[in-house]
Amino acid sequence: MAVTRRDDTCAPPAAAPVPAAGGRRPRADRARQVADVLRRQVLYGDLRSGALPAEAELVREFGASRNTVREALALLRAEGLIERCPGVGTHAVAEKYPHGLERLLGLAETLREHGEVANEVRLTGLITPSREISSRLGTPGGEPVVYIERIRRLNGLPLSLDLTYIPRDLGEPLLAEDLVRNDIFVLLERIAGRPLGRAEVMLEAVNADPHSAATLDAPRGAALLMLERLTHLSDGRPVDLEFIRFRGDRITMSGSMSRA
Amino acid sequence: MAVTRRDDTCAPPAAAPVPAAGGRRPRADRARQVADVLRRQVLYGDLRSGALPAEAELVREFGASRNTVREALALLRAEGLIERCPGVGTHAVAEKYPHGLERLLGLAETLREHGEVANEVRLTGLITPSREISSRLGTPGGEPVVYIERIRRLNGLPLSLDLTYIPRDLGEPLLAEDLVRNDIFVLLERIAGRPLGRAEVMLEAVNADPHSAATLDAPRGAALLMLERLTHLSDGRPVDLEFIRFRGDRITMSGSMSRA
Numbered sequence: 001m002a003v004t005r006r007d008d009t010c011a012p013p014a015a016a017p018v019p020a021a022g023g024r025r026p027r028a029d030r031a032r033q034v035a036d037v038l039r040r041q042v043l044y045g046d047l048r049s050g051a052l053p054a055e056a057e058l059v060r061e062f063g064a065s066r067n068t069v070r071e072a073l074a075l076l077r078a079e080g081l082i083e084r085c086p087g088v089g090t091h092a093v094a095e096k097y098p099h100g101l102e103r104l105l106g107l108a109e110t111l112r113e114h115g116e117v118a119n120e121v122r123l124t125g126l127i128t129p130s131r132e133i134s135s136r137l138g139t140p141g142g143e144p145v146v147y148i149e150r151i152r153r154l155n156g157l158p159l160s161l162d163l164t165y166i167p168r169d170l171g172e173p174l175l176a177e178d179l180v181r182n183d184i185f186v187l188l189e190r191i192a193g194r195p196l197g198r199a200e201v202m203l204e205a206v207n208a209d210p211h212s213a214a215t216l217d218a219p220r221g222a223a224l225l226m227l228e229r230l231t232h233l234s235d236g237r238p239v240d241l242e243f244i245r246f247r248g249d250r251i252t253m254s255g256s257m258s259r260a
Numbered sequence: 261m262a263v264t265r266r267d268d269t270c271a272p273p274a275a276a277p278v279p280a281a282g283g284r285r286p287r288a289d290r291a292r293q294v295a296d297v298l299r300r301q302v303l304y305g306d307l308r309s310g311a312l313p314a315e316a317e318l319v320r321e322f323g324a325s326r327n328t329v330r331e332a333l334a335l336l337r338a339e340g341l342i343e344r345c346p347g348v349g350t351h352a353v354a355e356k357y358p359h360g361l362e363r364l365l366g367l368a369e370t371l372r373e374h375g376e377v378a379n380e381v382r383l384t385g386l387i388t389p390s391r392e393i394s395s396r397l398g399t400p401g402g403e404p405v406v407y408i409e410r411i412r413r414l415n416g417l418p419l420s421l422d423l424t425y426i427p428r429d430l431g432e433p434l435l436a437e438d439l440v441r442n443d444i445f446v447l448l449e450r451i452a453g454r455p456l457g458r459a460e461v462m463l464e465a466v467n468a469d470p471h472s473a474a475t476l477d478a479p480r481g482a483a484l485l486m487l488e489r490l491t492h493l494s495d496g497r498p499v500d501l502e503f504i505r506f507r508g509d510r511i512t513m514s515g516s517m518s519r520a
Contacts, residue, residue, distance in 0.1 A: 025383070028471035029409070033423055036503040037392050040462070040488060045392070061390050075469050101361060101463070104519040123285070130321050132297050132305070149289070163293055185519075196519040202300070203361070205465035205485035205508030209335050211288035223483040223508070225465035228300060234519070243296040248465030248483070259364040259445075259456040259494070 031071035034062045038072060042081050042092045043252065052082060052090040080249050095157060099246075101255025104199050104231065106183025107152055107159065115155040121179045123149040126172075129165060136230055138238050139167050146171025148179065151215065158216045159250045163243040170239055185231070188239060197234035203227055203253065208245070216247050223248035291331035294322045298332060302341050302352045303512065312342060312350040340509050355417060359506075361515025364459050364491065366443025367412055367419065375415040381439045383409040386432075389425060396490055398498050399427050406431025408439065411475065418476045419510045423503040430499055445491070448499060457494035463487055463513065468505070476507050483508035 038058075041047040053061070058069045073090060076082045081094040097114050099107070108117035126144040134141050148164040148171075164184060166174060173191045174184065189195050204226045213220045224245045231240040298318075301307040313321065318329045333350060336342045341354040357374050359367070368377035386404040394401045408424040408431075424444060426434060433451045434444065449455050464486045473480045484505045491500040 026471070028469075029383075032469070032472060033407075033409075036423060036488075037390055041392055063388055078469060079466060096464075098462075101461070101515070102517060104517040123289075128323055130297055130323075132301055147293075149293075163296060198519070199517045201361070201515055201517055202358075203463065203485070203513040204356075204511075205483040205506070206339060207467075207481070207483045207508070209288075209292075209338060211286070212292060221467070221481055223465040223467045225463070225485075228296075229517075246465070248467070251464075253463040255361070255461055257362060257364040257459045257461055257489075259458070 027065075027068050027071055030064055030068045031075060034058075034064055034068060034072035035075040037062070038076060039081065042076060043094055043096055044098070047092055049092055052092065054089065094249075096250055096252055097154065097159075098252050098254050101253045104185070104196060106185040107154075108181075108183045109186070111154055117159075117183075118153050118156075119180050120151040120153065121148065122151060123147070124175050124179070126168065133165050133241065136238060136241055137165060137167050144168055146175060148174075148184070150179065154250070157250065158218075158247060160244050160246045161212060161215055162245075165241040167239060184240060192233055192239065195234045196239075197232045197236065199229050199231040199240075201227060201229045205248070206245075212245055216245065218247050218249075225251055225253065287325075287328050287331055290324055290328045291335060294318075294324055294328060294332035295335040297322070298336060299341065302336060303354055303356055304358070307352055309352055312352065314349065354509075356510055356512055357414065357419075358512050358514050361513045364445070364456060366445035367414075368441075368443045369446070371414055377419075377443075378413050378416075379440050380411040380413065381408065382411060383407070384435050384439070386428065393425050393501065396498060396501055397425060397427050404428055406435060408434075408444070410439065414510075417510065418478075418507060420504050420506045421472060421475055422505075425501040427499060444500060452493055452499065455494045456499075457492045457496065459489050459491040459500075461487060461489045465508070466505075472505055476505065478507050478509075485511055485513065 055066060055069050059066050062069065073082065077084060081092065082090050083093045084090045097111055099110050111117055125147055127147045128142065129145045131141060133145065137145060139145060145168055146166045150162045151158055152160045152162060170188060170191050174187055177187045185196060206224050206226050208216065208218055208220065208222045208224050210220050213222055225248050227244040227246065229242045229244065230238055232238050315326060315329055319326050322329065333342065337344060341352065342350050343353045344350045357371055359370050371377055385407055387407045388402065389405045391401060393405065394403065397405060399405060405428055406426045410422045411418055412420045412422060430448060430451050434447055437447045445456060466484050466486050468476065468478055468480065468482045468484050470480050473482055485508055487504040487506065489502045490498055492498050
């Protein structure tokens with residue numbers, strides 16, 4: 001690797017890349033670089049469910065030292081993406097599924113090809129919402145709304161913990177439906193008699209608090225992808241406010257963005 | 261709160277919400293529910309840069325016990341979103357900024373209203389890329405590409421660590437530009453003489469490895485929002501492959517999604 005170090009943030013722009021003598025660079029920086037490229041191949045590319053190339057091959061492929069490659073593999077192992085079996089080699093073990101950022105889909109709709117989504121319904125009922133909830137759902141202050149709390153599993157593995165608020169006129173009929181096997185999106189459209197339209201989403205990465213971690217069978221402090229989503233019917237009426245904690249090791253979000 | 265517990269994942273759908281006697285529910289579950297509503301108000305709503313209502317007021321607002329409200333505040337405090345000063349009260353302290361999921365914008369473009377983005381350019385140079393990088397950038401195998409590694413700061417606070425790969429014909433002129441003050445997106449458009457078009461993105465939540473955490477001045481294991489993004493020119497040519505680790509406590513991603 002021909003590289004130039006620039007430690008001074010105020011340095012003038014480099015004229016052209018200058019090979020650094022000996023390429024002295026912390027191994028952890030080089031390992032991250034290798035791991036980032038391998039990550040996608042392991043998750044969704046040619047290394048998905050299979051053996052990884054031997055270390056010697058990765059050394060050639062990345063033009064990196066054997067120790068750098070080992071450290072890159074250690075990073076992916078720490079994330080639970082690969083496993084190393086002595087005498088057998090390293091292989092991909094990620095159970096991480098893509099959730100689309102573009103089209104508004106329920107989890108069971110999205111993951112149909114990956115297996116069966118089943119919901120553990122922890123809690124359902126009418127609550128008197130705070131002003132913030134009433135205001136976002138467009139319901140009169142003080143009017144009860146339906147609250148639903150679910151753990152969502154794919155093939156038995158916890159994916160997410162979902163807290164859902166729905167206006168009473170749609171939420172009460174929803175509670176008579178099978179919430180274990182169905183996405184709320186699909187049920188809501190049936191009950192409302194019209195399709196969903198748009199949703200505003202906010203995505204964050206947060207460390208799981210101890211209780212959320214335990215609820216999701218994840219280690220304490222595990223990285224969660226937190227999604228807040230307000231979904232509207234096609235006529236613009238807000239009907240579904242959700243706070244979703246996805247296990248970071250189980251879900252990726254993918255989509256496309258446009259400059260224009 | 262009138263609620264029904266359902267611990268059996270295979271239970272038949274509930275007929276209607278039944279108030280649970282006494283609403284016996286782990287306090288941590290109720291605290292999470294309160295914290296999730298407050299989180300957005302603290303980040304982007306009416307509680308943004310200011311004092312939070314007194315505990316007694318939150319108790320009324322959420323119909324929750326004082327202990328539940330305290331536990332909810334403790335959750336937000338653990339995430340660094342609020343601070344409690346004895347004798348003064350609790351106030352919002354989050355320095356977390358919204359990044360759009362819809363329109364493809366550079367960080368400085370996006371955060372213009374929040375302050376100045378400055379990039380610490382840690383490394384620039386030509387590298388011989390792995391097959392995966394060549395293939396995604398559409399460059400001939402073995403042809404060098406430009407690699408740029410930056411820490412991006414807003415008002416001095418680290419936001420992200422960005423690893424960027426760019427085809428040589430565009431990347432070399434880029435290295436002659438001021439990478440400290442400018443977004444690569446803006447520079448690329450100038451050099452290519454045409455606008456950027458679309459980008460494919462993949463978002464994940466991951467725990468920071470020790471070295472990435474140290475690089476971003478974040479605690480070990482901190483939740484990171486990891487973004488992999490391949491950006492194309494308006495004519496479809498892929499020109500910018502980035503691997504970005506955002507500090508989870510500094511960035512939220514927001515946008516809208518459509519059902520149709």
